[in-house]
Amino acid sequence: MTGTPQRRIVTVLAATTATLASFAIAPTAHAVDLRDATSALAVGGRYQVMRISHTGDITAELAAATKAAASASQPRVVSLPAGTVKLTAQIRVANNVYLVADPGTTVVLSKSADQLLWFNAVNAGVYGGVWDAAGKASSVIGTKASTVRVANVTVRNAKKNGIVGYAKTQLTLSDVTSTGNANDGVYVAEASRLTASNVRAVKNRRNGMQLSSGAVGTITDSALDNNGLAVSGSTTGKVGHGLGVASARATVSNTSMSSNKVCGASLTGSVDVTLTRSTLSGNGRHGVGTTAGVKATVSDSVVSGNRYNGVLASGSGTQVRLARVTITGTSRYGLSVPSKGSATLQGSTITTSGRSNISVSDKGSLSVDSDNRVTDGKAEGITVTGKSKLTVNGTGNLVRANKASGLVVSGSGTSGRITKSVTFEANRKYGILVKTKGKLATVANSFVKNKSATIHKQSGGKVTKI
Numbered sequence: 001m002t003g004t005p006q007r008r009i010v011t012v013l014a015a016t017t018a019t020l021a022s023f024a025i026a027p028t029a030h031a032v033d034l035r036d037a038t039s040a041l042a043v044g045g046r047y048q049v050m051r052i053s054h055t056g057d058i059t060a061e062l063a064a065a066t067k068a069a070a071s072a073s074q075p076r077v078v079s080l081p082a083g084t085v086k087l088t089a090q091i092r093v094a095n096n097v098y099l100v101a102d103p104g105t106t107v108v109l110s111k112s113a114d115q116l117l118w119f120n121a122v123n124a125g126v127y128g129g130v131w132d133a134a135g136k137a138s139s140v141i142g143t144k145a146s147t148v149r150v151a152n153v154t155v156r157n158a159k160k161n162g163i164v165g166y167a168k169t170q171l172t173l174s175d176v177t178s179t180g181n182a183n184d185g186v187y188v189a190e191a192s193r194l195t196a197s198n199v200r201a202v203k204n205r206r207n208g209m210q211l212s213s214g215a216v217g218t219i220t221d222s223a224l225d226n227n228g229l230a231v232s233g234s235t236t237g238k239v240g241h242g243l244g245v246a247s248a249r250a251t252v253s254n255t256s257m258s259s260n261k262v263c264g265a266s267l268t269g270s271v272d273v274t275l276t277r278s279t280l281s282g283n284g285r286h287g288v289g290t291t292a293g294v295k296a297t298v299s300d301s302v303v304s305g306n307r308y309n310g311v312l313a314s315g316s317g318t319q320v321r322l323a324r325v326t327i328t329g330t331s332r333y334g335l336s337v338p339s340k341g342s343a344t345l346q347g348s349t350i351t352t353s354g355r356s357n358i359s360v361s362d363k364g365s366l367s368v369d370s371d372n373r374v375t376d377g378k379a380e381g382i383t384v385t386g387k388s389k390l391t392v393n394g395t396g397n398l399v400r401a402n403k404a405s406g407l408v409v410s411g412s413g414t415s416g417r418i419t420k421s422v423t424f425e426a427n428r429k430y431g432i433l434v435k436t437k438g439k440l441a442t443v444a445n446s447f448v449k450n451k452s453a454t455i456h457k458q459s460g461g462k463v464t465k466i
Contacts, residue, residue, distance in 0.1 A: 032079070032100055032101070032102045032103060032127075032128050034049070034077060034079070034100060037077070037098075037100040037127040037128060037151075037152075038077065038098070038100075040127055040149070040151035040152065040174065040175075041098050041100075041125040041127055041149045041151060042125075042149060043075050043077065043098055043125075045073070045074075046073070046074050047074060047075045047076065047077050047098075048070065048074060048075070048076045048077065049076075049077050049079060050065045050076060050077070050078045050079065051078075051079045051081075052065065052078070052079065052080055052081060052085075053081055054081065055081060055083035055084055055085050056085065056086060057085075057086045057087075057088065058080070058085045058086070058087065059086070059087050059088045059089055059091075062078065062080075062087065062091055063089070063091060063092075065078045065097075066078060066091055066092065066093045066094055066097050066099070067092070067094055068094055069094040069095035069096060069097070069122075070094070070095065070096040070097055071096060072096055072123070075096040075097065075098060076096065076097045076098070077098050077100055078097065078098070078099050078100065079100050079101075080099065080100065080101040080102065080105050080107070080128075080129065081102060081105065082102040082103075082104035082105055083102075083104065083105065083106075084105075084106045084108060085105065085106070085107050085108070086107075086108055086109075086110050087107060087108070087109050087110065087116065088109075088110055088111045089111065089113055090113035090114055090115055090116065090117075090118055090137070091116065091117050091118065092118045092120070093117060093118065093119050093122060093124045094122060094124070095121075095122040095123055095124065096122070096123055096124065097122075097124050098124060098125045098126070098127070099117070099125070099126045099127070100126075100127045100128055101126075101127065101128040101129025101131075101153075102128060102129065103128055103129070103152075105128065105129035105130065106129065106130040106132060107129060107130065107131045107132065108132045108134055109132065109133050109134050109136045109137055110134065110136070111136060112136045112137070113136065113137045114137065114138055114139075114142070115137050115138060115139045115140070115141065115142035115164075116131055116133050116137045116139070116140045116141070116158075117131070117140065117141045117142065118142050119141070119142065119143040119144070119146045119148050119169075120143075120144045120145065120146065121144065121145045121146060122146045122147075122148075123146065123147045123148075124146065124147075124148055125148055125149035125150060125151070126141065126148075126149075126150050126151075126153055127150075127151045127152055127153065128151075128152050128153060129153060129154070130153075130154040130155075130156070131153060131154065131155045131156075132155075132156050132157050133155075133156070133157050133158040133159065134157050135157050135158075135159055135182075136159070137158060137159060138158060138159050138160040138161070139158050139160055139161050139162065139163065139164045139187075140155035140156070140157075140158050140162050140163060140178075140181075141155060141162070141163045141164070142164050142166075143163075143164065143165045143166065143169045143171055143192075144165075144166045144167045144169060145166075145167040145168055145169060146169050146170070147169070147170040148165075148169065148170070148171055148172070149172045149173075149174075150163065150171070150172070150173050150174075150176055151173075151174045151175055151176070152174075152175045152176075153175075153176050153177075154176070154177040154178075154179070155176070155177070155178045155179075155181075156177075156178070156179050156180040156181065157180045157181065158181040158182065158183075159182050160181070160182055160183045160184075160187075161181055161183045161184045161185070161186070161187035161210075162178035162179070162181040162184070162185045162186060162201075162204070163176070163178055163185070163186045163187070164186075164187045164188070164189075165187070165188040165189070165192040165194060165215075166189060166190045166192060167190050167191075167192070168190065168191045168192055168193075169188070169192040169193070170192070170193050171188060171192060171193065171194050171195070172194075172195045172196075173186070173194070173195070173196040173197070173199050174196075174197045174198055174199075175197075175198045175199075176196075176198075176199045176200070177199075177200040177201075177202070178199070178200070178201045178202075178204070178208075179200070179201075179202050179203045179204060180203060180204065181204045181205065182204075182205050182206075182230075183204070183205065183206045183207075184201075184204055184206050184207040184208070184209065184210045184244075185201030185202070185204040185207070185208045185209060185224075185227070186199070186201050186208070186209045186210070187209075187210045187212070188209075188210070188211050188212070188215045188217060189210075189211070189212040189213040189214075189215050189248075190213050190214065190215070191213070191214040191215065191216075192215050192216075193215070193216045193217070194209075194211065194215065194216070194217040194218070194219070195217075195218050196209070196217065196218070196219045196220070196222055197219075197220045197221050197222065198220075198221050198222060199219070199222040199223075199224075200222065200223045200225075201222070201223070201224050201227070201242075202223060202224070202225050202226050202227065203226050203227065203229060204227045204228075204229065205227075205228070205229045205230035205240075206227065206228065206230060206239050206240060206241075207224075207227055207228070207239060207240070207241045207242070207243070207244045207266075208224030208225070208227040208241070208242045208243060208257070208260070209224055209242070209243050209244070210243075210244040210245075210246070211243075211244070211245045211246070211248035211249075211250055212244075212245075212246045212247060212248055213246070213247055213248065214247065214248060215248040215249075216248065216249045216250070217245075217248070217249070217250040217251070217252075218250075218251050218252075219243070219250065219251070219252045219253070219255055220252075220253050220254055220255065221253075221254045221255065222254075222255045222256075223255070223256045224242035224243050224255060224256065224257045224260070224264075225242060225256055225257070225258050225259050225260065226258075226259045226260065227240055227241065227242055227260045227261070228240015228241065228260050228261025228262050228284070229261070231261035231262060231284070235261065235262045235284045235285045235307075235308075238261075238262055239262065239266075240260055240261035240262040240284070241257075241260055241262050241263045241264070241265065241266040241283075241289075242256075242257030242258065242260045242263070242264045242265060242280070242283070243255075243257050243264070243265045243266070244265075244266045244268075245265070245266070245267050245268070245271045245273055246268045246269050246271070247268075247269040247270050247271060248271055249271065249272045249273065250271075250272075250273045250274070251273075251274045252265075252273070252274065252275045252276070252278055253275075253276045253277050253278065254276075254277050254278065255275075255278045255279075256278065256279045256280075256281075257278065257279070257280045257283070257287075258279055258280060258281040258282050258283065259281070259282045259283065260283045260284065261283075261284045262283065262284055262285045262286075262289075263283055263285050263286045263287070263288070263289040264280030264281070264283045264286070264287045264288060264303075264306070265280060265287070265288045265289070266286075266289045267288065267289065267290045267291070267294045267296055268290070268291045268294070269291065269293055269294075270293045270294075271293070271294050271295065271296070272295045272296075273294070273295070273296045273297075274296070274297045274299075275288070275296070275297070275298045275299070275301055276297075276298075276299045276300050276301065277299075277300045277301060278298075278301045278302075279301065279302050279303075279304075280301065280302070280303045280304075280306070281302065281303065281304040281305050281306070282304070282305045282306065283306045283307065284306075284307050285306070285307060285308045285309075286306055286308050286309045286310070286311065286312045287303035287304075287306040287309070287310045287311055287327070287330075288303065288310075288311045288312065288320075289309075289312045289314075290312055290313055290314050290315060290318050290320065290341065291314060291315045291318070292314070292315025292316045292317055292318055292339075292340075292341075293315065293316070293317045293318060294313075294315070294317075294318045294319070294320070295318075295319050296313075296318075296319070296320045296321070297320075297321045297323065298311065298320070298321070298322050298323070298325050299321075299322075299323040299324055299325065300323070300324045300325070301325050301326075302325075302326050302328075303325060303326070303327045303328075303330075303334075304326070304327070304328045304329050304330075305328070305329045305330070306330050306331070307330075307331045307332075308330075308331060308332050309330060309332055309333045309334070309335070309336040310327035310328075310330040310333070310334040310335060310350070310353070311325075311327060311334070311335050311336070311343070312336050312338075312341075313335070313336070313337045313341040313342065313343040313364075314336070314337070314338050314339045314341045315339050315340065315341050316339070316340040316341075317340075318340075318341040318342065319342050319343075319344075320337075320341070320342070320343045320344070321343070321344045321346070322335070322343065322344065322345050322346065322348045323346040323347060323348065324346070324347045324348060325348040325349075326348070326349045326351075327348070327349070327350045327351070327353075328349070328350075328351050328352050329351075329352050329353075330352075330353045330354060331353075331354045332353065332354055332355050333353055333355055333356055333357070333358065333359040334350035334351070334353040334357045334358060334377070335350055335357070335358045335359070335366075336358075336359045336361075337358075337359070337360045337361070337364035337365065337366050337388070338359070338360075338361045338362045338364050338386075339361075339362045339363070339364065340362070340363045340364065340365075341364050341365075342364065342365040342366070342367070343364075343365075343366050343367070344366075344367045344368075344369060345366070345367070345368050345369060345372045346369040346370065346371070346372070346394070347369075347370065347371045347372065348372050348373075349372070349373040349374075349375070350372075350373070350374050350375075350377075351373065351374075351375045351376050351377070352375075352376045352377070352378075353377045353378065353379075354378050355377070355378060355379045356377055356379045356380040356381065356382065356383045356402075356404075357374045357375070357376075357377035357380070357381050357382065357402065358374060358381065358382040358383070359382075359383050359385075360382070360383070360384045360385070360388040360389075360390060361383075361384075361385050361386040361388055362386040362387070362388065363386060363387050363388055364386075364388045364389075365388065365389045365390075365391075366382075366384070366388075366389070366390050366391070367391045367393065368390070368391065368392040368393070368394060368397060369393065369394035370394030370395050370396050370397070370420075371394070371395075371396040371397070372394075372396075372397045372398070373397075373398050373400070374397075374398070374399045374400070374402070374406075375398070375399070375400045375401050375402070376400070376401050376402065377402040377403065377404075378402075378403050379402070379403060379404045380402055380404045380405050380406070380407070380408050381399040381400075381402040381405070381406045381407060381424075381427065382399065382406070382407045382408070383407075383408045383410070384407075384408065384409045384410070384414055384415075384416055384438070385408075385410045385411050385414055386411055386414065387411065387412075387413035387414055388414055389414075389415050389416070389417075390407075390409065390415070390416040390417070391416075391417050391419075392416075392417070392418040392419065392420060392422055393419050393420060394420055395420045395421070397420075397422045397423070398422070398423045398425065399422060399423070399424050399425070399427065399431075400423070400424075400425040400426055400427070401425070401426045401427065402427045402428065403428045404427070404428060404429045405427055405428075405429040405430040405431070405432065405433040405456075406424040406425075406427040406430070406431050406432060406450065407422075407424070407431070407432045407433070408432075408433045408434075408435070409432075409433070409434045409435075409438040409439070409440050409461070410433075410434075410435050410436050410438045410461075411436050411437065411438055412436070412437040412438070413437075414437075414438040414439070415438070415439045415440070415441075416434075416438075416439070416440040416441070416442070417440075417441045417442070417466075418440070418441070418442035418443055418445065418466075419443060419466060420443065421443055421444060421445050421446055422445045422446070423445070423446040423448065424445060424446065424447050424448070424450055424454070425446075425447075425448040425449060425450070426448065426449045426450065427450045427451065428451050429450070429451055429452050430450060430451075430452045430453055430454070430455070430456040431445070431447040431450040431452075431453070431454045431455060432445070432454070432455045432456070432463075433455075433456050433458065433461075434455070434456070434457050434458070434461030434462065434463050435457070435458035435459045435460075435461040436458070436459045436460060436461065437459070437460040437461065437462070438461050438462070439461075439462045439463075439464075440455075440461075440462070440463050440464070441463075441464045441465075441466050442455075442463065442464075442465065442466060443465070443466045444465075
């Protein structure tokens with residue numbers, strides 16, 4: 001390509017300085033409203049506009065338009081036309097440069113590159129269009145040590161991750177779809193910060209979103225569904241989650257993490273996670289899965305139809321609090337607390353699990369606060385085994401209509417302590433069974449229409465009154 005088109009574009013740039021208040025309506029080829037775009041990208045005051053008006057190969061023009069930095073007082077907006085445009089090389093976006101594509105724009109990478117768009121130590125952003133790596137770039141949008149906003153964008157078909165943030169990047173995503181990527185839809189690490197709203201990270205081969213290595217994420221009103229497309233056969237030890245958090249922190253609200261091949265949310269290592277008003281349903285393994293060292297609170301959420309456990313609170317140092325959560329229709333345990341993990345229940349319902357509704361095993365610990373319902377399990381309501389510990393210290397708890405006993409405390413070194421009365425109703429075997437040298441200390445409980453004895457001791461089980 002000759003230098004003539006580049007010179008023409010630079011001339012247009014110099015001639016099209018505008019303000020938000022006075023910007024003229026764009027021609028048909030640039031139907032996007034720059035006022036909407038610059039608002040979403042937090043570009044205020046005066047800014048320059050450079051327009052690329054033709055489709056086809058725009059590599060040279062776009063590289064020229066984004067190469068030189070603009071000023072913070074007068075950033076540069078590079079506007080792309082509707083239609084399909086092609087890039088044959090990575091575009092490095094300079095400081096205070098913002099790309100704005102028409103809603104009908106599709107940008108396709110046709111030759112191999114590390115990233116389709118690369119942001120390194122800049123303040124910049126992207127608005128609009130479909131950005132397609134076509135399997136030729138490791139990521140569609142790559143950021144390092146930058147502040148980058150991405151809005152109203154679809155990214156797809158990266159060789160690895162759709163959008164990445166490294167080295168303390170501040171990454172803001174709004175109304176973004178990331179799909180069809182060979183690894184994760186969004187990957188943020190190295191103490192970077194993610195703010196994501198109305199993000200659809202769906203149908204990726206590994207995770208919808210992954211936060212790692214000191215990253216901090218705030219995720220709202222999003223869908224992290226149908227990920228893990230690379231997973232086949234057993235889900236044991238495999239990656240294919242809606243949300244993965246590894247040695248990082250996350251706050252998630254009003255978000256779906258459903259129909260993923262492995263977990264809705266997988267929490268590993270030293271993490272601190274809050275999930276609220278969210279749905280984790282129909283995942284191939286756990287709704288929420290953990291390893292040792294996790295701190296997590298799940299509140300006002302629904303966990304349903306997962307194929308292993310609804311919530312797994314596993315591992316030494318793990319502390320999971322469930323408040324006003326409904327866990328229903330899990331294939332195995334609604335709540336499983338093994339391997340020195342711990343969990344607390346408050347105002348929650350766990351029902352219709354394929355095995356016991358709650359299992360506490362292998363030195364796990366469960367604390368039951370007030371107003372919980374444990375009902376209609378296909379085995380016991382609650383089983384406590386393997387030197388584990390149960391404490392019930394809240395009022396208004398109901399264990400009802402489970403197909404075996406309401407509560408089982410079993411095994412030497414296993415203990416339970418009930419300090420507030422619990423209602424055990426219509427369980428198919430015993431209200432409470434204490435066996436095999438298990439120990440239970442309890443106040444008087446309410447037993448209604450259980451099939452067998454209210455409290456049954458077996459094989460050295462011991463019960464004491466409080």
